[in-house]
Amino acid sequence: AQKITQTQPGMFVQEKEAVTLDCTYDTSDPSYGLFWYKQPSSGEMIFLIYQGSYDQQNATEGRYSLNFQKARKSANLVISASQLGDSAMYFCAMRDHGGSQGNLNFGKGTKLSVKP
Amino acid sequence: DVKVTQSSRYLVKRTGEKVFLECVQDMDHENMFWYRQDPGLGLRLIYFSYDVKMKEKGDIPEGYSVSREKKERFSLILESASTNQTSMYLCASTISGRGTYEQYFGPGTRLTVT
Numbered sequence: 213a214q215k216i217t218q219t220q221p222g223m224f225v226q227e228k229e230a231v232t233l234d235c236t237y238d239t240s241d242p243s244y245g246l247f248w249y250k251q252p253s254s255g256e257m258i259f260l261i262y263q264g265s266y267d268q269q270n271a272t273e274g275r276y277s278l279n280f281q282k283a284r285k286s287a288n289l290v291i292s293a294s295q296l297g298d299s300a301m302y303f304c305a306m307r308d309h310g311g312s313q314g315n316l317n318f319g320k321g322t323k324l325s326v327k328p
Numbered sequence: 329d330v331k332v333t334q335s336s337r338y339l340v341k342r343t344g345e346k347v348f349l350e351c352v353q354d355m356d357h358e359n360m361f362w363y364r365q366d367p368g369l370g371l372r373l374i375y376f377s378y379d380v381k382m383k384e385k386g387d388i389p390e391g392y393s394v395s396r397e398k399k400e401r402f403s404l405i406l407e408s409a410s411t412n413q414t415s416m417y418l419c420a421s422t423i424s425g426r427g428t429y430e431q432y433f434g435p436g437t438r439l440t441v442t
Contacts, residue, residue, distance in 0.1 A: 221368070247430055257418065257433035303370060315361070315386075316431060320370040 215239065216304050218319035225294045226327050232279070233289040233322045235304030244308040246287040247316065248278065251301040260302075263287055291324075299326045331355070332434040334419050340440045347406040349437050351419030358424040360402035361431065362386075362394065365416040377402055378424065409441045 217236045225231040237246065248260040263271045263278045271278040279288040291298055301323050305316040335350035353360065359378050363371040363386075373386030375394040383394050391413060395403045402421075406413055416438050420431040 218370075249433075255416065255436040255438075257420070257431075259430040259432070262430060305371075315373065315376060318363075318371040320368060 215308070215317040216306055216319035218304055218322050220322045221320075222323040222325070224325050224327055225291075225298075227296060228293055230290060230292045231294055231324065233291070233302050233304075233324065235287045235289065235319060237285050237287060237304075237306045239285075239306065239308040241308040244306055246278070246280070247305040247307070248276070248287075248289045249303045249305065250298075251303065251321075252297075253300070257303070261289070294326045296326050296328060299324060332419060332421055332432050334417075334434040334437050336437050337435060338438050338440075340442065341406075341409050342442055343410060345406075345409050345441075347409045347439065347441075349404040349406075349417055349419075349439070351402045351404070351421075351434055352400055353402075353421040353432070354400065355421070355423075355432070356399065357421035357432075358399070359422045360396065361420040361422075362392075362402065362404045363418040363420065364388065365418055365436075371418065374404065409439075411441050413439065414441045415439060 215238050244265045246263045250258045261271050261273045261276045263280045270280050275292045277290045301321045303321045304319045332353045341347050361376040362374045365371050372388050374392050377383045377396040393405045416436050418436050419434040422429045422431045
């Protein structure tokens, strides 16, 4: 069964606007971690933000924030004030009880295109 | 900064060839991973290793093997390359434990099998 679901294959956003990329997850482990990565066209995977299941507050890193709704099992990425350089693939990933060696389960990704 | 390097960015091989993809990390990480990335499928785990000479199968190990003789190096081997192994291959590493330990990725190897 798929553990990470990203329902938006592609999205467009106007430059300087905010955008939300959806991610839902499935786990029975009370202890887990959620990650977002960015992959520009050059191919490298860039770590953006992390949320632990026991964290009381939503994670933020600069223009990135994670809207963590535990009861809904969702971990949406919010990018504020979009820039042209934000155009990339974005992957949500989770580490749960099966990931004691740091294994991550990745979603299929969302391709974000920022329009000038 | 953590650095993960992969031996080639682009590689073209013929069907039936034995292919080696090398990955090296310089941060003394215990855990290393090989993923395959295909459009619309995201990243799928092929194999991972949590220590020298230790390996575990991921979700799609068929047709692949791995080797980890030194802590910093993790090799992916295609014993007899096939066209359905044409893909982007990503190596990653992380320290051991279950904390906020993100995986650090190499630049990827785009393999084409003809």
